[in-house]
Amino acid sequence: MCLGIPGELVGTDEEHADLALVDVSGVRRRINVGLLADEDxxxxxxxxxHVGFALSKISESEAQAVLDYLEGLGQAYxxxxxxxxxxxIR
Known part of the structure; x- marks a missing residue:
């Protein structure tokens, strides 16, 4: 199963403007934020x-609601x- 998972931006990549560091439930990874270049x-x-790309900017409350739901999925999550x-991603 492939899920879109909320992640909180925690940093940027100085060498690559289209990459950023996100925290997803304690897991930190670089992702591509190029699709959201106009979002500041x-x-x-x-x-x-989703699959290493930030697809949309969401509110913190929406992120928490989705995380609560996903955690309820158990093994799939x-x-x-x-x-x-x-x-x-490098």
């Missing part, structure tokens, strides 16, 4: 992450977090 993203913003841990 900054640390603390929440984005919906754990599998997605494991896949995220193993991924890395």
């Amino acid at each position: 993203l900054k640390a603390g913003d929440w984005v919906l992450v 754990d599998d997605e977090l494991d896949a995220l841990r193993q991924s890395d």
